[in-house]
Amino acid sequence: MTGNAPRVALVTGAGSGFGRGIAYKFAKDGVAVVVADIVDKAGQETVDAITSKGGKAIYVHCDVTKREDWDAALAATEQAFGGINFVINNAGWTYQSKPVLQTTDKDFDLCIDVNLKSIFHSVHVMLPAFRRTREKGGPAVMVNVASTAGIMGRPGLSWYCASKAAVISVTKNLSIEFGAEQIRFNAICPVIGNTGLKSKFVGELPEEAFLKTIPLGRCSEPEALTATPPPADIANSTCFLCTDEASFLTGVALPVDGGRLA
Numbered sequence: 488m489t490g491n492a493p494r495v496a497l498v499t500g501a502g503s504g505f506g507r508g509i510a511y512k513f514a515k516d517g518v519a520v521v522v523a524d525i526v527d528k529a530g531q532e533t534v535d536a537i538t539s540k541g542g543k544a545i546y547v548h549c550d551v552t553k554r555e556d557w558d559a560a561l562a563a564t565e566q567a568f569g570g571i572n573f574v575i576n577n578a579g580w581t582y583q584s585k586p587v588l589q590t591t592d593k594d595f596d597l598c599i600d601v602n603l604k605s606i607f608h609s610v611h612v613m614l615p616a617f618r619r620t621r622e623k624g625g626p627a628v629m630v631n632v633a634s635t636a637g638i639m640g641r642p643g644l645s646w647y648c649a650s651k652a653a654v655i656s657v658t659k660n661l662s663i664e665f666g667a668e669q670i671r672f673n674a675i676c677p678v679i680g681n682t683g684l685k686s687k688f689v690g691e692l693p694e695e696a697f698l699k700t701i702p703l704g705r706c707s708e709p710e711a712l713t714a715t716p717p718p719a720d721i722a723n724s725t726c727f728l729c730t731d732e733a734s735f736l737t738g739v740a741l742p743v744d745g746g747r748l749a
């Protein structure tokens with residue numbers, strides 16, 4: 488990060504996986520972090536890991552499918568840190584990979600509600616706050632965690648893929664609508680990663696077979712608090728998109744995929 492003003496990020500789904508890695512990376516870069524999740528114990532663990540190393544973080548219980556939780560998350564953010572610069576819509580859900588005719592109404596509704604309608608809520612709640620941030624001259628950036636599955640087909644995950652394609656589409660549209668206000672919107676498209684959702688994505692396919700489709704030959708990684716490997720693939724790219732160095736990047740859907748889409 489550059490610039491002198493303290494910066495504040497809200498990361499949804501920061502109790503585990505990519506979201507936790509993104510929260511850790513922001514904290515390492517000196518950004519105050521609002522850890523939002525529905526699993527309170529896991530979210531608090533992320534906060535404790537950050538504050539024990541001298542970083543600034545608070546936990547908010549926020550079910551991203553509920554508008555009132557977004558309202559409460561913004562109020563808690565403003566009370567704790569005085570404003571907001573970065574919103575990372577990372578919380579996501581999928582059903583176990585299966586033939587499309589076996590998918591249920593619940594599978595469909597949860598993919599759309601958690602992966603897409605969450606962004607609808609975040610836009611309605613956070614954009615007025617972003618405008619206040621811009622009036623004071625601070626950066627305002629939203630990063631939406633989509634997927635390579637939003638760009639290419641993944642048999643067995645049709646409705647999940649559709650929800651992530653919609654995430655990419657809305658990200659591009661928002662970047663156009665708010666460009667004149669210098670509010671930026673980008674999407675990150677991870678390839679399969681070593682997180683809690685991995686087994687649902689892989690399905691019956693042996694992991695070695697999937698790895699052969701990734702030129703760099705490994706899964707993407709969330710981040711550890713330490714400086715040692717594993718690398719922080721998704722966190723590094725997500726936090727980069729929030730820096731001043733990325734100030735001319737908006738409307739991008741960035742694959743972080745070891746070459747899977749090449």
Ligand SMILES: NC(=O)c1ccc[n+]([C@@H]2O[C@H](COP(=O)([O-])OP(=O)(O)OC[C@H]3O[C@@H](n4cnc5c(N)ncnc54)[C@H](O)[C@@H]3O)[C@@H](O)[C@H]2O)c1
Nearest residue numbers: 500502503504505525550551577578579634679680682683
């Ligand atoms: N792991 C992968 O292979 C992969 C690949 C591409 C994209 N993604 C995307 O990355 C994002 C993060 O997933 P992950 O892989 O780290 O999985 P994860 O299961 O480790 O983390 C997801 C987090 O979201 C939280 N969450 C779930 N529903 C929520 C809700 N309604 N409100 C608030 N929080 C909620 C969970 O409690 C959990 O902490 C998701 O959007 C996912 O679709 C994952």
